[in-house]
Amino acid sequence: MKLIQGNPGKRKIDKKQASPDALLDVPAPPEWFGEIAAAAWQQVAPWLIEAKILTSTDLHNLEAFCMAYQRWREAQDDITKNGIIVMGAKQKIKNPACTVANETMRQMATFGSALGLDPAARSRLKPGGNQKPNNPFTALRGGKAG
Helix, strand or coil: CHHHHCCCCCCCCCCCCCCCCECCCCCCCCCCCCHHHHHHHHHHHHHHHHCCCCEHHHHHHHHHHHHHHHHHHHHHHHHHHHCCEEECCCCEEECHHHHHHHHHHHHHHHHHHHCCCCHHHHHHCCCCCCCCCCCCCCHHHCCCCC
């Protein structure tokens, strides 16, 4: 994780420690996904592969993100169709889909952040593992990385 997310403490990284390799091919979405979750997978997974962010150990985060997105879309459709206020057993109440929409929005933020799908998380990620940036000023510093 330090190689991907950075090493702000600058502690020595144990190179013997097992580290997952970034996936090279986009895996198929799980068979149990609904249409909306599968479409989200097909949209997000290729970018994560290209950015060398997605590893086999991250697939559960991607699954959770896509399912939260599907539930959020379904809740939003219900809110659009039935409104924010619906008739309960005896009186008007807040549409329960509003609660689902809010909860799944938080889940998308959590899982999306873990995958680097928001600007703040993306700035912390250093995709590609051990690659050193090509810095033209390295030679001026005696070949030492800064």
